[in-house]
Amino acid sequence: MKKLSILSAAVLILTISASTTPAEETEWKKGGPKYLYVKPTKKPPHHGVYDEGMKCLDCHKYDGVDAYTSATMTVKKTKKGRAPRAEVEEAIKNTLKGLGDFREIFILSTSFNDKPLATVIEFVMDPKTFTFYAMSEKQTEKLFHIAKNPNVSLGYVKQRENYDYFEGALGVQIVGKAQQIKGTDPEFDAAAAIYIPTLPLPKPSGPIPQPPGVELLTEMIRPSKIITKIIPERIVILDRKFKEKGYHAVQIWEKEKK
Ligand code: HEC
Incomplete structure (x- = not known):
């Protein structure tokens, strides 16, 4: 009997501590x-x-x-103060257009077991879908992070030319889900066809009269690279130009719910 009551007291204590939430x-x-x-x-x-x-x-x-x-x-x-969706999309495209090829340098944030990692990396945006593509060497740290946790964030900032940080402030923050596309995946070719044409390729010279075409390059990278595709859920743009039209400088684009 005594044993039983000690046991039930222990159970009671356990139950109490499980139901109290930490501060x-x-x-x-x-x-x-x-x-x-x-x-x-x-x-x-x-x-x-x-x-x-x-x-x-x-x-x-x-x-x-x-x-x-x-x-x-x-x-x-x-x-x-909120700009129409079309104007926000236009501003995002204008900001991330690169040299007209939509290739830009971003900071990619990933996390592994709650430890964040910020990686400098080039992405190409498909301006029709606002999907982002990057190509990485296998076995790089960020790829392990993404494999464990597909929740990622991208940051872009227009670096200063003068001391015009505040007047000309321009930055983009993206939150979304990442997918990893391997060389054997059916989507690899389509993703490579978006990414590869904007690669800065060496000029044809000497024995190579022409730069290798997209198809040949796709075969060359297929075994060694992983393509990371990011589908944004939310894009926040800070663009001081919005203020001139009476809008907030910060505008939010969200993925349309289907
Ligand atoms: C529609 C939402 C909204 C409403 C309503 C609103 N605010 Fe704000 N407020 C904001 C945002 C967004 C910021 C920007 C925060 C920041 O500085 O990053 C802000 C900033 C501020 C700041 C800090 C500004 C600074 O430069 O430090 C103060 C103070 C403030 N609001 C006071 C008020 C007062 C007082 C009212 C009501 C009369 C009010 N707000 C109503 C959204 C709002």
Whole structure:
């Protein structure tokens, strides 16, 4: 009998500790630490526009929708200040057009067991679908990250020419899912056909009268490379030019739900 009650006491203790949530987790359920939020006491003159009738606290508090309410995402709450989707897409294409080939250098963020990794890498964007393609040597660190966790983020920034960071600020942040395409996958050729033509190839010279064609190059890379395809879920663009039209400098593009 005594043994049994000790056992049941132990079970009770175990049950209690399993049902109490750690303090940290409760805090995050409420949107994280309070000091991260703007105290809306006085609206600064440079404050972005928003719809008639909105209250300060419509944006400047945790609203229980997401894990958090970030400044960027509050912009979705107002119609005023938001550019039409077509204008946002145009701005994204203009920003990431490269030399007209949509090839640009990005920072790719991946994570493995909650440890992040930022990699400098070229991607080519398909301007029709806003899908991104990169080609990597096998066995590189980022590929292991993606194989474990397909959630990735890409960052692009227009580097400064003068001290025009703020006036001419221009950057893009992408959040999406990555897929790995191997040489034996049926999609490899189609992806290579988007990626390869924009590669800066050496000029034909001497014994090689012509640069190798896309098909020959595809065969050359098939065994040794992995193509990473990123399908964006959300693209955020910061472009000061939007302000000139009365929009927010930050605009959000989201994948259309089917
Ligand atoms: C539609 C959403 C929205 C509403 C409504 C709103 N704000 Fe904001 N507010 C923002 C965003 C977005 C920022 C930018 C955060 C940042 O600085 O990155 C911001 C920034 C601020 C800042 C910090 C600015 C700075 O430069 O440090 C203050 C202060 C502020 N708001 C006060 C107010 C007050 C007061 C009201 C109500 C009268 C209000 N806001 C209403 C979205 C909103």
